[in-house]
Amino acid sequence: VQLVESGGGLVQPGGSLRLSCAASGFTFSSYAMSWYRQAPGKERELVAVISSAGGSTNYADSVKGRFTISRDNAKNTVYLQMNSLKPEDTAVYYCKTPGKWGQGTQVTVSS
Numbered sequence: 001v002q003l004v005e006s007g008g009g010l011v012q013p014g015g016s017l018r019l020s021c022a023a024s025g026f027t028f029s030s031y032a033m034s035w036y037r038q039a040p041g042k043e044r045e046l047v048a049v050i051s052s053a054g055g056s057t058n059y060a061d062s063v064k065g066r067f068t069i070s071r072d073n074a075k076n077t078v079y080l081q082m083n084s085l086k087p088e089d090t091a092v093y094y095c096k097t098p099g100k101w102g103q104g105t106q107v108t109v110s111s
Helices: none
Strands: 002-006 009-011 017-024 033-038 045-050 057-059 067-072 077-082 091-097 105-109
Touching: 002 091, 017 033, 017 091, 017 105, 033 067, 033 077, 045 067, 045 077, 057 067
Parallel strands: 009 105
Antiparallel strands: 002 017, 017 077, 033 045, 033 091, 045 057, 067 077, 091 105
């Protein structure tokens, strides 16, 4: 099982980024996928979850209306579109499937 995140970087407040997580080694379309984040000195927190077929999503209150999770089961990839980014969104973002974490990708929101 392998999860590889990409798309992180430095962005100004109010900007946008799209994270991707490419999955391999398991039947991607059978599992819900999640994005988590961990800011310096804070615990890792759940950001968004999407069901196996993509028909159901849930978000942390702090990102509702700004972030969108989606997936492409044909490409074994899950995405996190992040709009209206704030400095408090700065964190390492991780992709997760049951029993496996990705290595994370850094998102920094700063002017």
